[in-house]
Amino acid sequence: MSQKGLSTQSGAEGSARARYETVIGLEVHAQMLTRSKIFCGCSTRFGAEANTQICPICAAFPGVLPVLNREAVQMAIKTGLAIDGQVRLLSEFARKNYFYPDLPAGYQISQYELPIVEQGALWIDSPERGEGVRIGITRIHMEVDAGKSLHEGIYGASWVDLNRTGTPLMEIVSEPDLRSSGEAGEYLKKLRAIVRYLGVCDGNMEEGSFRCDANVSVRLHGDSVFGTRCELKNLNSIRNVMRAIDYEVERQIELLEEGGKVVQETRLWNADLNSSRPMRGKEDAHDYRYFPEPDLPPLRLTAERVAALREAMPELPDAKAARFGQQYQLSRYDAGVLTSSRELADYFEAVAAHAASLGHGNAKMAANWVTGELAARLNRDGVEIGQSPLQPWQLGKLVALIQQGTLSGKLAKEVFEIMCQEGGDPQQIAEQRGMRQVSDEGAIDVAIARVLASYPDDVAQYRAGKGKVMGFLVGQVMKATQGKANPALVNQRLLAKLAE
Amino acid sequence: MSIDAATVKQVATLARLRVTPEEVDLYVGQLSRILTLMEALNRLPTDAVEPMSHAVAMAIAEREDVVVHGNQRAALLACAPETEQGHFRVPKMIE
Numbered sequence: 001m002s003q004k005g006l007s008t009q010s011g012a013e014g015s016a017r018a019r020y021e022t023v024i025g026l027e028v029h030a031q032m033l034t035r036s037k038i039f040c041g042c043s044t045r046f047g048a049e050a051n052t053q054i055c056p057i058c059a060a061f062p063g064v065l066p067v068l069n070r071e072a073v074q075m076a077i078k079t080g081l082a083i084d085g086q087v088r089l090l091s092e093f094a095r096k097n098y099f100y101p102d103l104p105a106g107y108q109i110s111q112y113e114l115p116i117v118e119q120g121a122l123w124i125d126s127p128e129r130g131e132g133v134r135i136g137i138t139r140i141h142m143e144v145d146a147g148k149s150l151h152e153g154i155y156g157a158s159w160v161d162l163n164r165t166g167t168p169l170m171e172i173v174s175e176p177d178l179r180s181s182g183e184a185g186e187y188l189k190k191l192r193a194i195v196r197y198l199g200v201c202d203g204n205m206e207e208g209s210f211r212c213d214a215n216v217s218v219r220l221h222g223d224s225v226f227g228t229r230c231e232l233k234n235l236n237s238i239r240n241v242m243r244a245i246d247y248e249v250e251r252q253i254e255l256l257e258e259g260g261k262v263v264q265e266t267r268l269w270n271a272d273l274n275s276s277r278p279m280r281g282k283e284d285a286h287d288y289r290y291f292p293e294p295d296l297p298p299l300r301l302t303a304e305r306v307a308a309l310r311e312a313m314p315e316l317p318d319a320k321a322a323r324f325g326q327q328y329q330l331s332r333y334d335a336g337v338l339t340s341s342r343e344l345a346d347y348f349e350a351v352a353a354h355a356a357s358l359g360h361g362n363a364k365m366a367a368n369w370v371t372g373e374l375a376a377r378l379n380r381d382g383v384e385i386g387q388s389p390l391q392p393w394q395l396g397k398l399v400a401l402i403q404q405g406t407l408s409g410k411l412a413k414e415v416f417e418i419m420c421q422e423g424g425d426p427q428q429i430a431e432q433r434g435m436r437q438v439s440d441e442g443a444i445d446v447a448i449a450r451v452l453a454s455y456p457d458d459v460a461q462y463r464a465g466k467g468k469v470m471g472f473l474v475g476q477v478m479k480a481t482q483g484k485a486n487p488a489l490v491n492q493r494l495l496a497k498l499a500e
Numbered sequence: 501m502s503i504d505a506a507t508v509k510q511v512a513t514l515a516r517l518r519v520t521p522e523e524v525d526l527y528v529g530q531l532s533r534i535l536t537l538m539e540a541l542n543r544l545p546t547d548a549v550e551p552m553s554h555a556v557a558m559a560i561a562e563r564e565d566v567v568v569h570g571n572q573r574a575a576l577l578a579c580a581p582e583t584e585q586g587h588f589r590v591p592k593m594i595e
Contacts (some may be wrong), residue, residue: 034565041568050586052571059576071565092553099516101590149593159587287514292553297560 016257020218022249023226024178026241028191030170030201031145031209032075038144038168039066039109046207050161058144058166060105065295072168073299075200076116076142077309079170082194082316083137085120089301093142093293101160102147110171112290115141116299122190123318125336127182135187136175145169170201176215176226181245188212188238189340193317197342205237212241216248218256227252228262232276234269244269244276251276320345328352328363337371344370344385347392354396360403369395373416389420398426405486406430408437439486444493447480452497462498470494502532 037044040057057064080087094112117140126133145167150159172191178184192210195201203210217229232248235241247269252262267276315323317339324335324345339345352366374395378388398415401407407415407430415426415435430436438444451473452459462469477490508527512519519527573586582589 036565036567041563041566043567043569049573051573051577051588052586053569054576055569055572056576061579067561067563069565070562073562097514101588101593149590150587151593154584154592156592157582157584157589158591158593159584160590161587289511289514294554297554297556297558299560 017250017253019220020249020253020256021221021223022179022181022245023176023217023219023229024180024184024245025176025215025229026174026178026184026187027213027215028170028172028174028188029145029211029213030079030172030195030203032072032168032170032200033202034069034071034075034168036069037166038069038072038142039166042166044167046209048163050159051163053163054165058104059162066109066293068296068299069168072142073116073301074309075168075198076140076170077301077306078198078313079172079195079200080117080120080140081306081310081313082198083117083120083122083140083172083191085117085137085140087117087301087306088114089303089306090114091116091141091299091301093296093299094290095293096143096288096290098288100146100149101158102149102162102165104147104162104165108144108146109293109296110143110290111141114298115139117141122187122194124183124186124190125332126180126186128180129183131332133183135177135183138173138175140170140172143169143171176217181242181249184214184245185238185242188241190317193340197314197316208236211236214241214245214248216245216252217262218249218252227256228264230262230264231266232269233266233279236271240269240271243271243274247275314342324348328367330364330367334364334367334371337375338367341385347385347388350392351396351399354393355399355403358397358400358404360400362399362403365403366396366399369399369416373413377420389423390416394419394424394426401426401430405439405489406437407435408483408487410483411435411437434484436484437486438481438484439489441489441493444477444481444485444489445497447477447485448490448494448497451476451480459498470498473498503528503535 031044032038034044036042037058040055042055042058043053045053057066077087091111092114093109095107096110096112097107099106118138120137120140121134122137123132123134125131145164147160147162147165150161174187178187192201192203195210196203201210205211212235214232214235215229216232217227219225219227230248230252232241232244235244248267255262266279268279269276321332321335321339324330324338325332328335330338337344338348348367348370351370352361352363355361355366356363374388374390378385381387381389395416398407398412398419401415402409402412406427411430412426415429418424418429418433419426455473455476458469458472462473473494474487474490477494478485478487481490505524505528508524508531509519512524577583577586577588580588
């Protein structure tokens with residue numbers, strides 16, 4: 001579809017654009033992976049038949065009382081610790097009042113003045129500003145999710161499904177520290193990796209368990225005050241977040257360049273049209289008439305409780321990536337890719353450990369196979385590492401076979417393919433199919449002798465100083481051995497023979 | 501401190517309350533008196549006092565993360581004015 005009047009970048013517009021700085025803050029709503037809802041004992045399972053997971057509490061019948069789910073509190077604390085935040089020992093629930101049919105109480109139980117976590121941060125590698133840029137996290141607060149409204153195909157009415165009502169959410173609010181759509185993407189990837197590592201959220205943006213709203217404004221470089229911001233909603237993938245931000249930045253700059261003003265509003269992103277449209281004017285905060293939730297006393301945590309959770313923290317992505325760099329001599333990039341999920345990191349470590357147990361500890365090669373051949377295969381099949389066709393020991397043994405010279409890289413790829421399709425032990429596969437790389441000097445010498453006898457002119461040229469001929473001769477020896485000869489050994493023996 | 505009629509109407513709108521002009525006048529007077537009383541607190545030294553959000557000093561109760569409710573759809577939908585195919589039926593919403 002068209003860019004809705006947004007022209008492509010010409011020279012003059014390009015320079016206008018360069019005068020502006022983009023300022024982005026992200027609000028992430030992460031559904032916590034508790035079994036039951038935050039204030040009642042209804043299931044939080046996704047995809048159940050409409051209204052089969054509701055009770056008088058989450059459906060907001062008169063006279064009911066909410067009782068806080070301990071696990072939701074634990075998860076919020078863990079997330080706060082993971083982002084280096086301050087966990088408040090005293091926090092409070094508040095009512096956020098608004099009317100909408102999928103909010104049966106007429107208010108959302110949230111946290112307002114005293115959220116459970118404040119002043120955190122995470123670090124991203126920015127495409128523009130380089131490695132290790134700090135992105136502040138203002139707060140994390142707990143709140144209830146709303147229900148779902150259905151409109152399509154329903155004549156003269158809307159339907160409401162309250163299954164989701166009362167599912168525990170963490171709202172994670174960043175500082176306006178992000179400066180590009182690329183940084184927003186990196187921030188979301190990092191945050192999602194963290195909540196997944198912690199097991200507090202599945203991070204599924206398509207199913208809506210990890211949702212993101214983006215506050216976007218632009219200002220001239222050097223301005224000390226922020227421009228008027230717009231809030232973007234309906235961003236159900238990281239790609240859409242980035243595209244919506246790019247669109248919004250273009251829209252605002254174009255507006256300002258034409259002498260117009262940005263109006264503070266909420267805009268709904270339409271991924272199919274690649275554009276956004278205004279949804280509603282942003283209500284002022286006091287329109288929600290927050291007040292302390294009378295049904296829930298303040299939440300007081302003990303320092304011991306927080307400390308116990310700190311003790312039990314798993315190794316998080318940044319720490320793991322740093323360890324991978326040191327322990328396995330991996331590049332920052334490789335370590336980052338391998339630690340993007342806990343499952344992938346564990347898989348890689350199992351591959352490397354198996355190869356090492358066979359006496360071949362080149363973890364760089366293990367990393368290359370996991371991020372290269374295997375990742376391509378998983379990507380092609382659209383599956384995660386958990387559904388890998390290969391067990392770590394299979395790939396580990398394959399890597400060991402390459403390192404010990406039994407398989408060439410080319411043969412290893414063939415064995416890899418066979419293992420993916422039929423399973424099996426890479427060593428047996430290679431042996432059964434005669435795919436063993438020939439590292440036997442005698443056999444290679446025989447092939448070399450035959451080649452040297454067949455191409456006396458080339459041999460003479462080489463000896464006369466035409467080093468280029470070497471490549472041709474190596475190729476002929478490889479051909480004579482049906483590509484099975486160990487290329488390094490062929491090189492070495494050929495040089496020796498030619499020097500005689 | 502006094503509150504004006506426009507504010508009373510605005511609050512009534514936000515709370516979805518229908519108020520008559522006579523009621524607006526009544527509430528302007530009553531709410532202004534309440535706010536005047538609150539203002540008295542501003543004259544007291546409260547710097548060293550922790551803000552109080554609840555009148556009763558109670559600890560929050562936490563429950564274990566266990567699913568205890570099964571499917572109660574029929575009973576709960578029966579309380580709604582209108583239902584359709586397992587859903588609450590409400591007036592058409594925009595968007």
